[in-house]
Amino acid sequence: MRDEWQTEAVRRVEADPDAIHLLFPQAERKGGPGARRALLKALGGDHATIRNLYERGDSGERLAILTVLHELDSEGTAVDLVEDALRTNDARLVAAALGPYGSAWLDDHAFRQGVLKCVFMSIPLAAVTGLERRFDAELARMLSDYAAELRPAGRPVPGDVLERI
Template sequence: MNEPEQEWLARAVRQVEADPYAIHRLFPQAERRGGPGARRALLGALPGGHATIRGLYEAGDSGERLAILTALHELDLGETAVWLVEDALRTNDARLVAAALGPYGSAWLDDHAFRQGVLKCVFMSIPLSAVAGLDRRFDAELARMLSDYAAELRAAGRPVPRDVLERS
């Protein structure tokens, strides 16, 4: 991060700490003006604010949503942000789907939603190594689902992804 980026980010963080609503103005320009990781720093400076994060997510472009999803595990939100993860899992943006199954999603999604997210990763050719906590969350039902999917692919004469072969 260069000096102008550092200065902008330091000012922006102070503004968010003093006035949480300032994040709505600063967040969209953060990566451009404050460099990589600036959005994460602004989210970290936000006191409380799951409602503010919801507004940022809803109004954000895919880059802004990605920044929020990847920072969720660092914020003290409890289960209040699970809906963000569920929303990201409904998209066709591989970056958002992968981020949804990061540390926060792995910790807070219920078993059914987690399994469906893993299958979506397989369908979208997202490596299962991107799924946080997969070994911890992997269960007999997910193994069955992956095995069934592999059988469908074989029956259709299609190749079975390596990730699926290793897990089914």
């Protein structure tokens, strides 16, 4: 039944992209975990609609968009959505923001701040796509400074931070 719903929903979005506004919020419930991704792909790169869905969406809808952005936008035009996710306190959104799309398009400063936010929020650094490629002396310094603040306070330094400093 879920496959049928997803197939029909994709067909509707391909025929009328505005249909996604009705279908996207109910997609996971009616079509299963991959339905939102399928609907977004059916938009065919309609960045304005994707932005609108993100801005009006709940956390689950935003998460779906962030996790598929790297498949939808090869030009970095939606990096502001990633920056928005990094300003939230939702660990799922922060981790998704540092997935393949964020790793590819965030500038160095924003990427480093995102990694530090992951550490603050106890998000394992393994969740950060491209960390080894983007790791630099400035990020090492920032993590080292953070560890230096934790030690006198008697707080443990996360193991994945210790491995990198």
